[in-house]
Amino acid sequence: MGLPAAVRDRVAAVHRGSALPDRLRLYDGWAARYEQDVAALEYRAPHLAAASLAFAFPAPHAEARLLDVACGTGLVARELHRRGFRCLHGVDGSAPPLSRAGTGRGEPRRVPPVTPCVLAEHYDAVTLVGALGEGQVPSTVLPELLRVTRPGGFLCLTTRSNPSNLRYKAELEAALGQLERSGAWQKLLAQEVEYWERAVTEEESTQGNGYISGVVYIYQKCPVPHLEEG
Numbered sequence: 570m571g572l573p574a575a576v577r578d579r580v581a582a583v584h585r586g587s588a589l590p591d592r593l594r595l596y597d598g599w600a601a602r603y604e605q606d607v608a609a610l611e612y613r614a615p616h617l618a619a620a621s622l623a624f625a626f627p628a629p630h631a632e633a634r635l636l637d638v639a640c641g642t643g644l645v646a647r648e649l650h651r652r653g654f655r656c657l658h659g660v661d662g663s664a665p666p667l668s669r670a671g672t673g674r675g676e677p678r679r680v681p682p683v684t685p686c687v688l689a690e691h692y693d694a695v696t697l698v699g700a701l702g703e704g705q706v707p708s709t710v711l712p713e714l715l716r717v718t719r720p721g722g723f724l725c726l727t728t729r730s731n732p733s734n735l736r737y738k739a740e741l742e743a744a745l746g747q748l749e750r751s752g753a754w755q756k757l758l759a760q761e762v763e764y765w766e767r768a769v770t771e772e773e774s775t776q777g778n779g780y781i782s783g784v785v786y787i788y789q790k791c792p793v794p795h796l797e798e799g
């Protein structure tokens with residue numbers, strides 16, 4: 570069954586190359602329909618990321634402090650809540666999706682406006698799902714994600730392998746590898762998933778099967794403080 574044309578248009582609009590402020594405005598306008606549209610898209614990233622993190626993360630989960638970056642409407646936090654995580658904070662560059670999160674069980678509470686140093690090494694795990702992609706969150710964010718994660722804590726990241734995101738994905742993987750070589754973190758998982766979400770155009774279908782593939786990465790921050798070179 571094909572995707573409804575209106576869903577295809579809304580998804581295609583946020584996938585199309587545009588400057589970040591314009592793209593965030595598209596997310597502002599998409600917030601009310603986001604969850605029903607991504608259900609039609611068979612968007613599995615929140616489920617896959619939460620399952621991978623819960624598997625890697627030593628129990629118990631309830632007291633662990635988690636930060637969901639680019640949390641949108643809170644789909645990742647809801648999946649984590651189902652797996653026993655209870656202390657969930659979220660941030661997003663677009664206010665309307667964030668205001669829809671935090672209104673029910675298992676949804677992230679908005680991170681209060683605190684000075685950045687307060688958050689240093691504060692979180693047991695940080696997630697960034699569905700937003701590490703061309704025109705969204707740049708890979709230069711990685712050191713900041715590491716900074717707010719406690720030594721020994723976990724980072725769960727995702728990206729997509731559709732043709733228009735391959736250049737970004739290569740840059741991201743270079744940055745991930747560089748941080749691993751410098752001793753900042755250790756890779757625990759890089760899981761390629763074929764049926765990540767439905768493609769909205771033929772050209773974006775990774776294997777010509779109507780779907781985009783994607784990757785879940787899990788990293789563990791090294792317990793020894795990372796010393797910058799130079």
Ligand SMILES: C[S@@+](CC[C@H](N)C(=O)[O-])C[C@H]1O[C@@H](n2cnc3c(N)ncnc32)[C@H](O)[C@@H]1O
Nearest residue numbers: 596639640641644661662663698699700705706
């Ligand atoms: C595809 S949605 C994913 C939301 C949620 N993580 C999920 O999986 O449902 C991407 C989210 O990233 C946010 N976003 C994209 N680029 C951003 C940036 N540079 N800074 C902050 N938020 C950003 C958007 O506002 C949007 O809510």
